[in-house]
Every structure is written in structure tokens, then in C-alpha cells.
Amino acid sequence: MAAAETSKLHMQADRPASRRKIAGILAAARAEFFTNGFSATSIEAIAARAEVSKVTVYTWFKDKENLFAEVVQAECAEMRENFVVENLADKNLGDILQIAAQGMLEFLMREEMVRFERILAAEVNRDPKIGEFFLDHGPRTLLGDLTNLLELAVDKGEIVTADVRGSAEMFAGLVMGRMDLFLRYGAKIRLSAQEREQRARRAVDAWMLIHQHNDM
Amino acid sequence: MAAAETSKLHMQADRPASRRKIAGILAAARAEFFTNGFSATSIEAIAARAEVSKVTVYTWFKDKENLFAEVVQAECAEMRENFVVENLADKNLGDILQIAAQGMLEFLMREEMVRFERILAAEVNRDPKIGEFFLDHGPRTLLGDLTNLLELAVDKGEIVTADVRGSAEMFAGLVMGRMDLFLRYGAKIRLSAQEREQRARRAVDAWMLIHQHNDM
DNA sequence: TTTTAATTGTACGGTATCGTACAATTTGTT
DNA sequence: AACAAATTGTACGATACCGTACAATTAAAA
Secondary structure, three states, rough: OOOOOOOOOOOOOOOOHHHHHHHHHHHHHHHHHHOOOOOOOOOOHHHHHHOOOOHHHHHHHOOOOHHHHHHHHHHHHHHHHHHHOOOOOOOOOHHHHHHHHHHHHHHOOHHHHHHHHHHHOOOOOHHHHHHHHHHHOOHHHHHHHHHHHHHHHHOOOOOOOOOHHHHHHHHHHHHHHHHHHHHHOOOOOOOOOOHHHHHHHHHHHHHHHHHOOOOO | OOOOOOOOOOOOOOOOHHHHHHHHHHHHHHHHHHOOOOOOOOOOHHHEEEEOHHHHHHHOOOOOOHHHHHHHHHHHHHHHHHHOOOHHHHHHOHHHHHHHHHHHHHHHHHHHHHHHHHHHOOOOOOHHHHHHHHHHHOHHHHHHHHHHHHHHHOOOOOOOOOHHHHHHHHHHHHHHOOOHHHHHHHOOOOOOOOHHHHHHHHHHHHHHHHHHOOOO
16 A cells, blocks of 8 residues: 555556556456455456456456555545545635535445445455555545635634634534445435535535634 | 344253353354454354354354344344433433433444444445344434434424434534544544543534524 | 567466364253 | 253365466567
């Protein structure tokens, strides 16, 4: 889980066909790992799904653990790309938070994300670094972005709080409630865009209410 | 995950020594499963830990899946025993919620619970019923208790809310924030009793503030 | 076209696991 | 003491998986 070698550093030749195969293997590995977990996934199944021979998998990836780690890294990278707390300087805090909350709901409720979280946590015992990595590239970053945003708002006097980081966490807690938990255990919750907007609004309103009193 | 046969219904003889062994197997299975997950745990390792022969395991438990299911059931049962939202009729809502919030923090932050949640979610793909079972005997029950409590408070005019269930979820969200997530991925967070009290108070205060306005 | 990298199928050694069979022994009940 | 249930160790068949070796083939690069 250290430096992110895309594979085995064999990339001297760098043929497009190989690149395609490698991508295919990663995709197949993702699907298998995120469905069956690390232990219950076989390299052979991954090779089969990628329509590639087992040897090819081992040509590009050191071993099973390494392949899993690379899949997680790729997933984290995509995470960062697709979910950003934007700092729209021209909008007021309420609107920014509304957008962030909706994005949060949409992003974290995707079946894909739910499956990812289901599997990943279970591997923390086997390899604690994988948990650290995920936290650093996911929740911590996002919470950090949010905290920065709130700090600006505090400076501008839009909100009042003694513990910005805690307030950011409260925001996330208000938006998600226990929904991520329910989803993780298979509850079938589907929110339409409109329902997400409503839920987000409720959380934002509540949060703003809390943070416009100076007795907190 | 249907009817909770304690084992294989062989309990005709019902010897105390056997009961002890069965309990030992369950304890060992719990330890192994919650450390390594379902797939990576071997019946042999369980037998060894329980200081029992493999055959004895199969004497009392049908197979690996069944044993896992029984472990989960036992854990859920213990969960219900150890975490109740008490309806203390003589106290005011704020105090009750304060106690509930502290209990929630203490209960959900235990290393044991964290490990349990880490592993269990990963098995939802393999056996969705296990997720349903956990939800029914854990989160849903607790949230239900909390909802009932709040409904009473609404009737008494202590709080205002259009969506009691949603308010209960908000409460849980405010108390936990993203802490359960961070713990699941290995973040080392330890709260003293005093810190738990503070965090709980902050959440309760915020929640009460939200629910004493009728513009929600 | 030649040369080099990549890929494939098959096979293998090593290991691990599940769940069962069997015969021998211990343990508790009546 | 006599009987039945429970337990144990060992062995077994079946299966699966990891990671590698090897020889043969395909595809791309020079």
C-alpha cells in the first residue's frame, strides 16, 4: 500500500494491447473482489472474467494481495475524482452545503460504493494499511475539504462553532443518518433525486440552525 | 437464518460437559470468524482454539455456514441485552437522550463491536439473510425504541417534528457522526467516559435545538 | 523481416480446506 | 455395573487454490 506502482514495472514495452489487458484484469478483479471478498476470490476467476490466462495476471501483478491493493487504489482515485466538496465562492454557505449534501447522498448510496465498503472493512484485519489508505483518500480528505469550507464561513461570520472539525462531522452525520449502515447490510433504500434533495435540505436546515446560535 | 436451532437438535442427552463444549466452540468460532472473516476461517482452527476435535464441531453444528449463522445470532442476542433505550418515565427527555447517547457511544465503539461490523457486512453478498437478521435485531430495533420514545415526547409537546423516525435517525447521526466509519477502517479513536459525555451532550443539545423549533 | 515481448494452455508441487468414515476411548446416565 | 452418548485421532476423498515452469504461439516493434 505504499507507492502506487501501477503493476510490476514491466512496462518497458508499453503496448496498447497490454494496457487494455491490464485494465481488463483490474476491472475483473474489482468485480470479483467486491462481490466475494478477498479470500473467496480466486485469481483464476479473475482471469476468466477478464478473458485472459492466469499467467498473464501474474505477468502484470505480483500476487493476489498486490492485485487487491491496486484495485483499492484505483477505486480511491476514482472516488477523489467523482466527489469533491466544491468551494463556490459566489454562493452562500447554505447553497454550497445543499449541493455537497446531495452529492454525498448520491455518491455514497450507489450500489457500487456500498459493495466497496462492504468488502473493504473486512480486510482491515488482514492488512490495516489498506484501511489507513482508504481513510486518507476518502473520508479524511472529504471531511478536510468540508472543514476548510466551514472555516471560511466562520471567518466571514456566517456561522458560529467552537469546533469546526466536529461541526463538519456533524454535518455528515446529519445528512447520512444511519443510511449507510442500513445499506451496507442490504436494506433496499432508493432515493430519487427529489428525495435526496429533500433529505439534504432537512439536514442543511438543521445544521444551519445549530450553527447560528452562539450557545453551542 | 430461520428458526434458531441452537445446534443440530441432538440435544437429547444434554450433558453439561457437552454444553460446555458447545459454548466453547461458539466462543472460538466467534473469535476466529470476527478476526479472519468467513472464508479465511477454517473449522480446524476453530476446533483447535476450542480445544476440541474437528469431529465434535461437526457433531453439534451442521456446517461452516450454519456455525457462522449461529455465532451471528448469539452476538445479536447479546446486543439486545446490552443496549436498550430505556424509557425512564420520571426523567425529562434531555436526560434520557443523554443517557442513550452515551450508551450508544460506549456500545458501538467497543473493539468487539467494531470487529463484528467489519466482518458481518462482507458476508451480506454471500448470504443476504444474515444482513436482514442483523438489521432486525440491531439497528432497526434500537431505532424503533428511540422512535417510540420520541413519539411520547411529541405527544407531551416536548418536541416538534413532522417525521419522528427521521428525527430518531438524525439523533443517531448526530451522536456518531462518522466515527463508526473511521473505527471500522482502523482509526484509533478512544474516548474516555468524560469525552463520551461531552460528545453526547453536544449531540443532544444540537438535536434538542433543532426539535424545539416548529419550522422543521 | 527479424527480433523481442507478450500471451496462452497445460501441467505441476505444495498446501489447504471441507465434510465424512471408522474404530477406539472416554464420559455420563440409569 | 451396564449401557448409550459423546469425544477423539487419524485417515480419506474430493476439491480448490496459489504461484511457477515450460514450451508453443501470437502480436507488436525495430
